[in-house]
Amino acid sequence: MGWIELLLVGLTTFTGLVCLLDVLVLAKRRRAREGLLDDGEESLVIDYSKALFPVLALMLILRSFIAEPFRIPSNSMMPTLLTGDFILVNKFTYGLRLPITNKKVVDLGEPQRGDVVVFRPPHHPNQDWIKRVIGLPGDHIGYHDNQLTVNGHVLRNFPIGMYQGTGNGAEMTGAEEFRENLLGREHSVLERTNVAFRDQLEGDWVVPEGQYFVMGDNRDNSDDSRYWGFLPERSLRGKAFLIWMNFDGGVDTGRLGTRIQ
Incomplete structure (x- = not known):
């Protein structure tokens, strides 16, 4: 907690x-x-x-x-979220939960594919992490050679160009930025297509009932469901919806008020 x-x-x-x-x-x-x-x-x-x-x-x-404020501590959600982004998280989208215990007392909805969610991962229950929901209960997820599939559908990626990082995100300069269509919901992702940035865990997964498959938008630099398994519904904290400030060595006014998609 x-x-x-x-x-x-x-x-x-x-x-x-x-x-x-x-x-x-x-x-x-x-x-x-x-x-x-x-x-x-x-x-x-x-x-x-x-x-x-x-x-x-x-x-x-x-x-x-x-709503609760959070600060992004890592580059795992680049280019959607940058280290130093301060975000707001909607606490009632998925139901009302008691403080400290996080026990749901009123059910108001469930995560949708493509939502950016804050949660407490099973292996670090005292930390708040943020990832994107890729797989819902019952979904078949595949990830091979930087290609993501959901229920047999190969997700289309539209190339945007070489990414130029700044501040703590400078390490991702040179990565390829793509626009990914997650079965009707588009968002940007980063991939290292020309160097071995990190060992990727590839495989196929079936999401159990009451759990979710989550991934970072920075596909080669994200500790997510590919490595530690599924996210239980009870671990959800809320849905990220707004960047209200960015401070990474200085204030980036261009990110203020940006909606998270």
């Missing part, structure tokens, strides 16, 4: 309990002492709790059920 989420839940709970205790007990005691020399004022703990609780509660509701 993220330490920010844990801290926010802890502070909200503490200040809420202090406010409740004040309403039920402490305020009555203060009124009973009115006019006495020791009638006193509210303690700093009560005063700060009353001021902070509404703010903390609102922040907790927004982060848990509406």
Whole structure:
């Protein structure tokens, strides 16, 4: 679990309990002492709790059920997302989940093929990762020689040209950028077509019920379902939908407000 989420839940709970205790007990005691020399004022703990609780509660509701900010830590989703992108994740698209436990309490929908999702991978349950949904439950996925197939359909790739990376993404300069059609949803991908950038794991997979097959758009530089297996539905955190800032040695104003496709 993220330490920010844990801290926010802890502070909200503490200040809420202090406010409740004040309403039920402490305020009555203060009124009973009115006019006495020791009638006193509210303690700093009560005063700060009353001021902070509404703010903390609102922040907790927004982060848990509406939208949560994340920062992209790696190049695995290039060229769609760059290291240093700050994104917003829709927390209710796939259902309402409790903070900390991530248990779904209201089912509002399921991921669609092509969605960019934030999740906690099975082998790193305390980390937040981001990839693209390639395979839905029951899908047959194949990946051979940089060619992706879904349910027997070979995905069409339209060449865009050589990619020019900047900042932390400079390592991908020289890769080929393609526009991939994922059965009706298009997005850009990067591939190393002329050098052995990393050992690729090729194969064929059938996605089990209640799980998903996810991949990074940077196909030769992504630790994804090809290597560690399927993504359980219970590990989903939400759907990425907007880049609200980029900072990679400086602010890239051209990426502000970019919708994630």
